[in-house]
Amino acid sequence: MTNTIGCIEKADVILVTGSNTTENHPVLSASVKRAVSFRGARLIVVDPRNIKIAGFAHQRLRPNLGTDVAWINGMMHVIIKENLYDKTFVENRTAGFDELKKTVETYTPEHVEKITGIPAKQLADAARMYAEAQRGSILYCMGITQHTSGTDNVKSLANLAMLCGNLGIEGGGVNPLRGQNNVQGACDMGGLPNVFTAYQPVNSPDALKKMEGGWNVTGLSAKPGLKATEMIPAALEGKIKALYIIGENPLVSDPDLNHAEHCLKHLDFLVVQDIFLTETAKSADVVLPSACFAEKEGTFSNTERRVQRVRKAAEPPGQAKEDWKITAEISTRMGHPMSYSDTEAIFGEIRKVTPSYAGITYQRIEEEGIHWPCPNTEHPGTPVLHTAQFPIGKGKFHAVEWMPPAETADAEYPVYLTTGRVIYQYHTGTMTMKTGGLNERAPESFVEISPADGGKYGLRHGDLAEIASRRGSITARVQFSDKAADGTVFIPFHFAAAAANRLTNAALDPVSGIPEYKVCAVRLSKAA
């Protein structure tokens, strides 16, 4: 997030898109609901599904799946045409405005209505509402990123925020909500194929040299590596021979699961380190038992870049060990001794090679976490990013054109499928499904469809339906819901027994490598 969770309650207009906030980030959603209910903030919700947070909205837009760039461009069209944009901000802080203006010129509300299904007047009203904000905050999640056009979607939202001068101020910002507890930290720590810690590029000679010095090694590779979604197919091609998977369960979470399973079989060696014998661990050659969050010391970085302490409350079961200890022991056995007295010692090393974490110490975050960047121990941390300038000087508008999703509905597969989570389960369910109460509330997979679609495909509430895509098929129970739009169904991806990802498309965003989980085409029928 460019801003903090606390900032949400300072906004006077909040735009939520591609985020089922009340189910996926419940406590953060309370900030949105409080801002609207008690502080007079206005709320725009843009989502194909009629999700709960939309019940609080002043404007609720329901675009067709995969049409985000179109409605965002449409909003900017209205804002520029009606002169509602922040001229001072655009002039002083940005570059590329003319090109943006040219690109969005064709995105009249009428044209956008044809693509997105959002009524022209409603789009214009929502655009005005956002533009008139003193402090407008944008919140988004996987509904924006999990598309082949995900990077474009994110750029478009940044365009919109810059156009209205909503960056670098309290209560504003473009705020991605991270789905998993330490996504932010995994990225910050260089758990990415193209960067070291703090996003220092692996192909920058300076950064490379610095890391070689810091780690006291030579011969680091300057060639960006493969993304997770590329490693799996690379196994099939024989380019990847071994995988070391820590705490992930790609055999439920991966798109086009049938294919992923097939790929992993081609590995010469698979080692999985996890707290449970997950579907992925079952196909491993070696399984290493690890400690869970309650059994270790360390830090997590939350979605607002706040580095917070994790503390040990219980002993790991049996011989299970902290992940870092296991990795360090493998390293040592490969002839590269790695030893640290404790996690604080590791954190000390992180501070040395990670400028944005340099000023953070365990002692400073004992009571309350600090937002990076925090360059030195006197620095209070940075709750709001880009207050004076962007890292690259001027903020560049990236004019983007709308592109349709990789797969569209047709005669054979006439219905759109989108995937996501429910409040009572988490990710592939390895953790939540151990709590009986959570299972009682959300026991099995389901397919959420509109009653009209039910009629069309001969399905009733409670029926078992077969849902098939070009890649596979699953059965799930039909749930009629007014959340569903006609022509689009929703399936949660938690349940291995009816894994939605047997259906989803592995087409990737060319830049981020994120698969298009949010749109694919399926057909529905009553299960035999």
Added chain:
Amino acid sequence: MSEQHQIIINGNEFSYEPGETILETARRNHIDIPTLCYLKGATPTGECRICVVEVEGARTLAASCATPAANGMIVRTESPKVVEARRLIIQLMLSSGNHNCAVRGSDSKDWTQFQLDVHQADSSSELCPVWGDCRLQDLAYRYQVSGERFPKTETVYPIESVNPFIVRDFSRCILCGRCVQACNEVQVNNAIHFGYRGASTKIIAAGDRPLKDSDCVFCGECVQACPVGALVEKDVRYRVRPRDTKKVRTTCGYCGVGCQMFLHVKDGKVVKVTGVEDVAPNYGSLCVKGRFGFDFISSPERLTVPLIKENGKFREASWDEALDLTAKKLGEIKEQHGPDSIGVLTSARITNEENYIAQKFARAVLKTNNVDHCARL
């Protein structure tokens, strides 16, 4: 300027921020005015009147949570009149239901019958499930009162325990309204409200239905807010007593909000979770996963020993054997096919320190940048 914002509490002068209540000014200055219904961040209701104070010149006692501090105001927080009023309120509350902690008092015959009735209602022979962790009990001790002054009022509504997480015991509800505020003003789930009138007043979910059939999403904010034993976590009730647990503060392991939480540990096992109040980002709030989704930690399905697959089947192995095999295999593959033939998937679940070590291992040891995590998945 500031001289115009002076208030005298118990003989000492304090300055206050305009708009601040007497309670806020007092608490800021470490003067302990007891409260029951007051919930920080929500609109004060003045419902329970435990926080009354004497304001010189006023005819009646003022609820300090709802009375703004004013210049020149002279306030007494523990005057005889105040203490008398508080004792009466506590006595009334104690006699209003199954408050079977020792402070209930009463002669022995009554006491026995009362306990037997409560045990039957509770299906337990123990004292109140929140014994030792109850604001009403604390106050009864502080003001040295028992409930015997008034006859026990009948409890009208049976216990509701038909959902997996929360037991609602209306017999112990003092109708302070904190749960209603927690649900409507803090979490804004708008699931529960005051229902019925007068002696029949009850906290109800829409249409007086069980929570499981209402808008309730089991965040448990109401449980954390309840000052007495009327709302208790189902798995905790009669199983976990605060004196048997230690609390460890940590960060939630589920979503990216990073809620601050206390893990309550009994005999080495996490048995309850509560939100850490007064600190960002969650100020005490949690969601159903954070508060109730901790059973996985002590699940019997946890992996406890390293496993090695032989002929398609796993067998248990020692750490030495599993680690040696892993190191040997990775080394061989690196040797034969080059560093970029190996990939490391680190995790959005594990700590920063562990992610750092994992990527360092990929880069500095394997010498490949094939390292990623499944954030995008």
